[in-house]
Every structure is written in C-alpha cells, then in structure tokens.
Amino acid sequence: MSENGGEFSIIDRFFSSGEATGPWFCKGVGDDCAIIDIGASRIAVTIDMLAMGTHFLPDAAPEDVGFKALAVNLSDLAAAGAVPRAFFLSIGLPKKDDGWVSRFSRGLMELSRRSGCALLGGDTVRTPRIPKADENSPAVFSITAMGDLPKGMGLTRGGARPGDDIWVSGTLGDAYAALKYRWGHWAIAPKAFEQLRVRMDRPEPRNALGRLLLPIATAAIDVSDGFAQDLTHVLERSRVKARVDWDSVPRSEALRSLPEEQQKEASLSGGDDYELVFTAPPSRRREIFEAGIASDTLVTRVGTILPLESSDSALTIYDATGGAVALKSEGFDHFA
Amino acid sequence: MSENGGEFSIIDRFFSSGEATGPWFCKGVGDDCAIIDIGASRIAVTIDMLAMGTHFLPDAAPEDVGFKALAVNLSDLAAAGAVPRAFFLSIGLPKKDDGWVSRFSRGLMELSRRSGCALLGGDTVRTPRIPKADENSPAVFSITAMGDLPKGMGLTRGGARPGDDIWVSGTLGDAYAALKYRWGHWAIAPKAFEQLRVRMDRPEPRNALGRLLLPIATAAIDVSDGFAQDLTHVLERSRVKARVDWDSVPRSEALRSLPEEQQKEASLSGGDDYELVFTAPPSRRREIFEAGIASDTLVTRVGTILPLESSDSALTIYDATGGAVALKSEGFDHFA
Numbered sequence: 001m002s003e004n005g006g007e008f009s010i011i012d013r014f015f016s017s018g019e020a021t022g023p024w025f026c027k028g029v030g031d032d033c034a035i036i037d038i039g040a041s042r043i044a045v046t047i048d049m050l051a052m053g054t055h056f057l058p059d060a061a062p063e064d065v066g067f068k069a070l071a072v073n074l075s076d077l078a079a080a081g082a083v084p085r086a087f088f089l090s091i092g093l094p095k096k097d098d099g100w101v102s103r104f105s106r107g108l109m110e111l112s113r114r115s116g117c118a119l120l121g122g123d124t125v126r127t128p129r130i131p132k133a134d135e136n137s138p139a140v141f142s143i144t145a146m147g148d149l150p151k152g153m154g155l156t157r158g159g160a161r162p163g164d165d166i167w168v169s170g171t172l173g174d175a176y177a178a179l180k181y182r183w184g185h186w187a188i189a190p191k192a193f194e195q196l197r198v199r200m201d202r203p204e205p206r207n208a209l210g211r212l213l214l215p216i217a218t219a220a221i222d223v224s225d226g227f228a229q230d231l232t233h234v235l236e237r238s239r240v241k242a243r244v245d246w247d248s249v250p251r252s253e254a255l256r257s258l259p260e261e262q263q264k265e266a267s268l269s270g271g272d273d274y275e276l277v278f279t280a281p282p283s284r285r286r287e288i289f290e291a292g293i294a295s296d297t298l299v300t301r302v303g304t305i306l307p308l309e310s311s312d313s314a315l316t317i318y319d320a321t322g323g324a325v326a327l328k329s330e331g332f333d334h335f336a
Numbered sequence: 337m338s339e340n341g342g343e344f345s346i347i348d349r350f351f352s353s354g355e356a357t358g359p360w361f362c363k364g365v366g367d368d369c370a371i372i373d374i375g376a377s378r379i380a381v382t383i384d385m386l387a388m389g390t391h392f393l394p395d396a397a398p399e400d401v402g403f404k405a406l407a408v409n410l411s412d413l414a415a416a417g418a419v420p421r422a423f424f425l426s427i428g429l430p431k432k433d434d435g436w437v438s439r440f441s442r443g444l445m446e447l448s449r450r451s452g453c454a455l456l457g458g459d460t461v462r463t464p465r466i467p468k469a470d471e472n473s474p475a476v477f478s479i480t481a482m483g484d485l486p487k488g489m490g491l492t493r494g495g496a497r498p499g500d501d502i503w504v505s506g507t508l509g510d511a512y513a514a515l516k517y518r519w520g521h522w523a524i525a526p527k528a529f530e531q532l533r534v535r536m537d538r539p540e541p542r543n544a545l546g547r548l549l550l551p552i553a554t555a556a557i558d559v560s561d562g563f564a565q566d567l568t569h570v571l572e573r574s575r576v577k578a579r580v581d582w583d584s585v586p587r588s589e590a591l592r593s594l595p596e597e598q599q600k601e602a603s604l605s606g607g608d609d610y611e612l613v614f615t616a617p618p619s620r621r622r623e624i625f626e627a628g629i630a631s632d633t634l635v636t637r638v639g640t641i642l643p644l645e646s647s648d649s650a651l652t653i654y655d656a657t658g659g660a661v662a663l664k665s666e667g668f669d670h671f672a
Contacts, residue, residue, distance in 0.1 A: 023484060024421050026456055034456040036422065038484075041375035045456070047480055049426035051463045085360050086372065090385035090478045120362055120370040120381070127387045127476055140463055142426045142478030144383055148359060148374075 027156065031237075032222060033080040033147075035154040042149040044082035048073050049142040057182060062100050064201040065141075066108030071203045072224065073145035074115055075274040078210035079222040081155045082147030084117035092127030092140040115207060117145065147207075153214050160219040160238035160279040166303040167217075167288060169206050169276040171252040172227050173263060174199035176270025186262060192254035199252075203274040209299070212291035213278055220278035226271035228315060228327050234277065235305075235314045244303035244317040246325050265328040268317065279305055363492065367573075368558060369416040369483075371490040378485040380418035384409050385478040393518060398436050400537040401477075402443030407539045408560065409481035410451055411610040414546035415558040417491045418483030420453035428463030428476040451543060453481060483543075489550050496555040496574035496615040502639040503553075503624060505542050505612040507588040508563050509599060510535035512606025522598060528590040535588075539610040544631035549614055552623050556614035562607035564651060564663050570613065571641075571650045580639035580653040582661050601664040604653065615641055 025037040033044035050072065052058060056065050074084050089108075091101065101124075112119055127139040178196035180186040188196065206222070213220065219238055221230045227249070235242055249267050256263065280288060285301070292299035303317075317325040361373040369380035386408065388394060392401050410420050425444075427437065437460075448455055463475040514532035516522040524532065542558070549556065555574055557566045563585070571578055585603050592599065616624060621637070628635035639653075653661040 024454075026422070026454070029456050034422070034424070036456070038374060038379060039377035041377055043374060045422075045424060045480075045482075047424040047426050047457055047459050047478070049428055049459050049461045049463075049476075049478055051428060051461055054462045086362070086370070086381075088370070088381060088383040088480055090383050092385055092387060092476055118360075118362070120365050120372070121383055123383050123385050125385045125387055126390045127385075140385075140428055140476050142383070142385055144381075144424055144478075144480035146381075 031156045032076040033082065035080060035149065040151065042151055042154065044077055044080040044147045044149055044154060045144065046073055046076035047142065047144045048076065049140060051140045062103035063107035066104040066106065067111050067202055069141045069143055070108050070111045071205050072274060073143045074117065074205035074207055075203070075222040077145055077147040078205050078207040079155060079220045079276060080149065081153065081210045081214035082149050083211055084115045084145060084147045084207055086118050086120045087143055087145040088120060089122040090142040091124045093124060094127060094139055155214060155217055155220040157219055157221050157234045157237035160234055160240050160305045162240055162305055162307040163281065164218055164279040164305040165282055165285065165301050166231070166242055166244060166305060167278050167280065168250055168300050168302050169209055169297050171250045171255065171298065172223065172273050172275060173255050173266030173270050174252050175203065175272040176266040177255055177258060177262065186258065189257065192257045195252065195254040200272065205274060206276045206297060208295035209291060209297045210276060212295055216284050216287050216291065217278040217280045220276055223273040223275045223277055224271055226269045227277065228268045231277050232315050234279065239308055241306040241308055242303055242315050243306055244315065246317050246319045248300060248302040250298060250300040264325060268325065269328045367492045368412040369418065371416060371485065376487065378487055378490065380413055380416040380483045380485055380490060381480065382409055382412035383478065383480045384412065385476060387476045398439035399443035402440040403447050403538055405477045405479055406444050406447045407541050408610060409479045410453065410541035410543055411539065411558040413481055413483040414541050414543040415491060415556045415612060416485065417489065417546045417550035417556070418485050419547055420451045420481060420483045420543055422454050422456045423479055423481040424456060425458040426478040427460045429460060430463060430475055486550070491550060491553055491556040493555055493557050493570045493573035496570055496576050496641045498576055498641055498643040500554055500615040500617055500641040501621065501637050502567070502578055502580060502641060503614050503616065504586055504636050504638050505545055505633050507586045507591065507634065508559065508609050508611060509591050509603030509606050510588050511539065511608040512602040513591055513594060513598065515608070522594065525593065528593045531588065531590040536608065541610060542612045542633060545627060545633045546612060548627035548631055552620050552627065553614040553616045556612055559609040559611045559613055560607055562605045563613065564604045567613050568651050570615065575644055577642040577644055577650050578639055579642055580651065582653050582655045584636060584638040586634060586636040600661060604661065605664045
C-alpha cells in the first residue's frame with residue numbers, strides 16, 4: 001500500500017483505528033501492510049492499484065508491466081517481513097485483447113513462480129480507454145498480495161527508536177533517473193540508461209532480506225514515493241527525528257555518472273525504488289550485514305534516529321561540508 | 337469475483353490449479369472466492385473491480401456507489417458461506433476530489449459497519465478521466481474482501497448433485513429492469529421504478545443466509561452476470577444439468593408489472609442481482625425454509641439438478657405450457 005499523505009487523507013479517516021481487535025486482531029492499518037491475526041496464524045495483506053499512463057509509460061512492454069505490478073505489492077510484504085504466499089488480480093481493460101494480457105501474464109507469472117506467490121483469484125472488467133495510451137493497453141490493475149508472518153512478529157513504520165541506525169537496501173534513484181531520460185528531461189549515456197532502465201522496469205522486491213530483518217529491525221518501509229518522504233512516514237509513526245549523511249546514500253555507478261544535483265533529486269526525492277529503508281540498534285550491525293550477504297542484497301547504513309525533543313525539522317540530510325541538502329520536492333504525488 | 341467465461345479466459349490459464357497445496361492449502365480458485373487454509377484457520381477471499389460508466393451510471397450518487405462497491409464483494413463471500421471480516425480498497429481518481437470521496441465513503445462505511453467488515457488498508461491513485469462521466473468522479477475501484485469460514489467448510493460452485501433442488505434467494509431481475517428504464521429502453525411506472533431502483537443502487541448481500549446454508553447447501557453462486565449464466569457456472573463445475581420452472585422464478589411485484597418477455601429477460605439474463613443461487617437435496621427443504629426465516633430472506637425453489645447423461649443442453653427453463661423459454665442473451669458481458 002502506498003499511502004501518500006495528500007492522496008489518502010480522506011479515506012484514512014475511515015480506517016479502523018491503528019490496532020483493531022475483534023475476531024481478527026489487526027495492527028499496521030495505514031502501514032505498508034495490514035497485519036492480521038486469524039486464529040493462531042498471522043498474515044500480512046497489501047493492496048496496490050497501478051494505472052497505465054500514471055505508473056507505466058504508455059509504451060511499456062506488457063511483460064514488464066505484469067512483472068512490476070506484482071513486484072510493487074511483494075515489496076510491501078517485504079517491508080513487513082512477510083513471506084509472499086498468494087495474490088489476487090483485477091484488470092481493467094478498455095477492450096478485450098488476448099495478446100496484451102497474455103504478454104502481461106508472462107511477466108506477472110515469472111515473478112509469481114520465482115517468489116512462490118500463487119495467483120488465487122481475479123477479475124477482469126471493461127474500463128475506459130486512456131486517451132494517449134496504446135488503444136489495446138489495459139487501463140488499470142489492482143493486486144492484493146498476502147504473506148505469512150511468524151506469530152507475534154511483523155515490521156511496521158512505528159518502531160524506530162533514538163540511537164537506531166538508518167539503513168537502505170540496494171541503491172536509490174535509478175528508476176527515477178530512467179524516467180527522467182524517457183521524458184527527455186535528462187541526458188544520460190546509452191549504456192548507463194540501459195542499467196537504469198532495468199531498475200525501472202523490473203524492480204526486485206526485497207522479500208528475502210525483509211524476512212531476515214524480522215527479528216532484527218525496529219521499523220521498516222519500502223521506498224515507493226521517494227527516500228525522504230518514505231523515511232518521514234517512519235519518523236512520524238515512530239515519533240522520532242533523523243539525521244542522514246548524503247555521502248552514504250547508496251547510488252549505482254550509472255546514477256553516479258549524472259550531475260550531483262540530479263543524483264540528489266533522484267535518490268532522495270525520486271521514488272519508484274522498491275528498496276527497504278529500515279532502522280535497528282547499532283548492536284545489530286553485524287547481523288544486518290550477514291542478512292545482506294545471505295539475501296544477496298547490498299545494505300548501507302545512511303544515518304541515525306534522534307529524539308524528537310529538538311526544534312529543527314524531522315529529517316535533515318547533511319552533505320560532506322556539513323550543510324543541509326535541500327530536497328527537490330516532497331516526493332512523488334500522483335496529484336501534484 | 338465475477339468470472340465471465342469470455343472475460344477471464346486468458347488469466348484463467350495462469351490460476352493455480354483448482355486445489356493448490358503448499359504452506360497455504362487452497363480450493364475454490366476460479367470460484368466466487370478462493371478458500372484458503374492458513375494454519376488451523378480457514379478464510380475466503382474475493383476481489384472485484386468496478387468502473388464508473390461500466391458498473392455505475394455516470395450520475396450515480398457517490399453514497400450508492402460506495403455501498404454497492406462493498407456489497408458486490410460481500411455477496412461473493414455470501415456465496416461461499418463466509419462471515420465478512422475485513423476489506424481493502426483501491427480507488428482510481430482522475431483528480432483529487434475530497435467531496436466525492438467523502439460521500440463515497442459514507443455509503444461504503446454504512447455497509448462496513450452494518451456487516452462487521454472493517455476497512456484495513458487502501459490505496460488511491462490517479463487514473464484517466466472517463467469521457468462522459470462527471471469529471472470529478474473516480475474512475476475505478478477495486479475491493480478485496482476477506483471472511484471467516486469454519487474449518488473444513490465453504491460453499492463452491494462444484495458440489496451440485498443429480499436430484500438436488502435449485503433455490504434462489506430474494507427476487508431476480510429488479511436491478512436490470514431499473515437499468516433498462518434509466519437507459520430509456522423500457523417504460524416503467526414511477527412507483528414501480530422507485531422499488532426497482534433501490535435494488536439496483538443498494539443490493540443487500542445475503543451473508544446471513546449464506547452462513548446458515550453452509551452445512552446445508554451442496555453448491556452456491558451469487559447472481560452477478562444473470563441467473564442463467566451463473567447457474568450454468570454451477571452446472572459446469574458440478575458436471576450436471578438442470579431443469580428450471582419459469583413460473584417459480586421469484587419476481588418482485590414491481591417486475592411483475594412489466595410485460596412477461598421483459599420479466600424473462602430481466603430475471604433470467606439480466607444480472608446485477610446479488611442474490612444466491614444454491615442447490616441442496618430435497619431432504620433439506622425444511623432447514624432451508626428455516627434459514628430463510630432466520631435471515632429474513634425469501635427463499636424459493638425453482639428447479640432440479642439432473643444427471644449429465646442425456647444429450648440436450650445443460651440448462652433448460654420450461655414455462656407453464658411445457659415449452660422451453662428462449663434466453664434473451666447469455667448474460668452480462670462487459671465486452672459484448
């Protein structure tokens with residue numbers, strides 16, 4: 001679930017309160033996942049809607065669209081530390097097109113098989129055509145993904161504590177830089193673009209890492225709206241502040257080939273990364289590096305959680321000169 | 337989950353086989369709900385996408401749209417016999433509009449409270465505007481609803497046996513007749529239309545009846561695509577045939593004010609009813625009438641399940657003269 005403050009404020013009011021009890025105990029409402037206890041079992045559930053023209057370029061390869069539609073949901077499960085088990089798919093199509101859906105399904109099922117997340121239900125409906133998109137493209141998809149959690153466990157945005165380290169998986173900013181190139185805004189060398197493009201089209205959800213972090217991390221979120229905005233969600237839920245060191249923010253070689261201002265915009269505010277940002281006490285550093293190795297995922301320490309008491313802003317990012325980095329925007333907002 | 341043969345045949349190929357095993361045992365894939373065993377607990381899960389202009393008239397009241405968006409999902413849970421517990425909502429909006437969403441939420445949450453089905457997660461994204469709709473209307477919604485089932489239980493389309501009675505809840509055809517009036521195709525007296533309109537705008541999911549039928553019925557489905565088409569889904573899954581008596585098909589007083597040909601079209605082929613069609617042995621008739629009384633729901637016996645052996649078509653509907661009723665269409669298909 002990507003929950004932009006601006007977008008979801010209306011519906012947010014109607015959510016069951018943060019910890020609902022009843023036949024099904026639930027926590028994490030308004031988080032990446034809802035975490036639900038059903039009898040003696042615990043599951044994590046997330047829903048995401050994706051639209052051609054908003055989340056995908058109109059000419060995106062159907063295989064990539066299918067892969068990414070599932071990947072962004074698995075990424076929400078990764079942020080909760082859940083093991084993907086099942087997903088449900090709705091497709092809105094402007095008209096019936098077996099060719100497009102068949103290619104879409106190929107990418108989708110590639111990730112389904114690889115992640116052990118089975119397609120258990122679905123629905124296809126007619127929706128209006130998007131003016132500028134390929135007339136055969138589906139307009140919109142909605143996926144609900146469900147995963148297993150051990151009894152009593154599950155990462156949320158709410159547990160970061162002063163003194164905790166702030167960590168990031170993989171590298172940030174690649175997908176956004178690829179999009180800026182596609183839009184014609186940034187000049188990027190063909191070879192660098194090719195590396196960035198894969199990160200935009202085929203994001204790798206970090207479920208193996210998330211599962212290993214379950215007994216280690218104090219809070220976690222996946223980066224969909226931009227590092228600064230998503231980390232701020234953690235800070236708000238955890239009632240803490242943060243200091244981040246810009247030089248530590250992990251960036252790919254391809255992104256480092258761009259001017260530093262573009263690197264900052266892409267990696268701090270860009271979004272569409274589907275990397276994990278998580279917090280943990282300094283005493284767990286060795287275990288975190290081991291989890292990174294075991295899951296074949298780069299993990300980088302980028303800052304520190306601070307107490308809320310002082311009066312400056314919740315998140316400050318410092319560069320090597322000790323100056324604060326100005327953020328380009330407040331992250332991705334579909335309605336901005 | 338509404339699974340029109342024509343619409344979903346492509347994705348259908350990719351569903352996990354009817355009974356998937358693994359950490360989560362699952363049956364009912366391709367049914368109204370997936371029925372999943374998680375540890376010692378059993379749940380039913382359904383997903384439905386609804387689009388303005390396809391499932392809702394462009395000028396539909398936002399409160400009604402919200403109510404019905406949840407109702408059609410609860411109806412799928414009713415067909416499985418599940419008790420609604422939680423739902424997840426995605427909204428696709430052409431632009432931010434707090435007023436519309438606030439009114440939508442009012443109708444949605446009215447049914448949420450009444451049914452004990454809590455909103456546990458959601459997502460709002462920007463989607464393209466529908467050409468002819470109110471420019472502030474959301475384009476598309478997707479709801480995933482989850483319910484409780486007792487261990488080892490759960491109604492599917494697959495259990496009807498020769499000799500079983502065929503039953504219908506409530507009355508059929510009202511919503512379709514209201515739509516035909518709104519489209520200007522049928523002339524209906526204002527008072528009759530008012531009764532039909534409520535059935536189109538505020539369908540009552542039959543969860544109380546469905547739960548009571550759980551130990552009684554052999555198969556069940558909810559009528560979304562039209563009685564004939566949805567009963568045919570049961571026949572196909574159960575590998576049986578059926579004989580239905582047209583005069584027994586339950587119709588409201590308002591529908592009976594229309595010409596008989598229109599009554600036939602609306603109640604047999606119309607769809608959008610969200611009533612249950614279910615089967616049970618004749619020995620259970622008394623229990624079924626008691627379940628109807630206990631849930632304050634009309635239940636009507638309309639026909640009989642037959643063995644597959646004979647060569648005529650799977651479903652035959654006879655009128656009082658003993659002649660077969662010709663079906664107007666094969667039910668609702670978004671792409672027809």
